Amino acid sequence: DTGVSQNPRHKITKRGQNVTFRCDPISEHNRLYWYRQTLGQGPEFLTYFQNEAQLEKSRLLSDRFSAERPKGSFSTLEIQRTEQGDSAMYLCASSGRGFPRVDEQFFGPGTRLTVL
Amino acid sequence: DQQVKQNSPSLSVQEGRISILNCDYTNSMFDYFLWYKKYPAEGPTFLISISSIKDKNEDGRFTVFLNKSAKHLSLHIVPSQPGDSAVYFCAASLSNSGYALNFGKGTSLLVTP
Numbered sequence: 001d002t003g004v005s006q007n008p009r010h011k012i013t014k015r016g017q018n019v020t021f022r023c024d025p026i027s028e029h030n031r032l033y034w035y036r037q038t039l040g041q042g043p044e045f046l047t048y049f050q051n052e053a054q055l056e057k058s059r060l061l062s063d064r065f066s067a068e069r070p071k072g073s074f075s076t077l078e079i080q081r082t083e084q085g086d087s088a089m090y091l092c093a094s095s096g097r098g099f100p101r102v103d104e105q106f107f108g109p110g111t112r113l114t115v116l
Numbered sequence: 117d118q119q120v121k122q123n124s125p126s127l128s129v130q131e132g133r134i135s136i137l138n139c140d141y142t143n144s145m146f147d148y149f150l151w152y153k154k155y156p157a158e159g160p161t162f163l164i165s166i167s168s169i170k171d172k173n174e175d176g177r178f179t180v181f182l183n184k185s186a187k188h189l190s191l192h193i194v195p196s197q198p199g200d201s202a203v204y205f206c207a208a209s210l211s212n213s214g215y216a217l218n219f220g221k222g223t224s225l226l227v228t229p
Binding site for chain 2 (some may be wrong): 004031033035040041042043044045048050055056059091093095104105106107108109110
């Protein structure tokens with residue numbers, strides 16, 4: 001296990017379609033975070049999980065966005081009825097209590113979404 | 117509203133000199149501050165962090181300074197190397213909100229030979 005992985009790396013879809021992204025965190029990490037990054041901006045926090053519990057989801061951008069982490073391992077982020085404004089890089093990060101620091105998050109390479 | 121601000125979009129420094137990247141924040145409740153480095157087509161990579169109970173943290177060529185009264189932090193890179201050329205993001209978090217990171221917009225650093 002060499003780091004956080006995300007699939008797919010790129011996704012092109014048509015407006016109105018649903019898309020799902022997957023994140024596999026570092027195996028011993030219990031926290032998992034989703035961020036979105038648009039051009040010229042820093043990553044923007046969306047939601048996070050501690051084990052399988054979703055502890056913060058008020059920052060999800062709309063009710064079209066949802067995330068799951070069913071067994072406390074990998075996570076999925078789904079966007080329903082995509083809009084052109086959803087085009088962005090979606091980043092996943094993980095961290096573990098005291099590993100090596102509670103505040104350090106390790107990021108995956110991201111999934112770039114393009115909505116036509 | 118942007119709680120973490122990096123007001124310099126870009127910075128150019130000669131190899132061997134000091135690079136100073138600045139960051140301001142508005143939420144006095146933030147208790148952890150971090151710097152990440154990002155290359156194109158990659159996710160951000162953690163560089164260095166500092167707790168709000170400290171005012172300085174050093175790791176090799178990288179030092180972060182925190183001035184809580186001014187709500188300001190800075191990253192010093194000494195000496196700068198061409199491989200340091202990347203976008204640097206400042207981030208802040210609250211321990212009681214799961215350490216979710218609030219990022220600035222980034223500063224693009226170019227280190228020239």
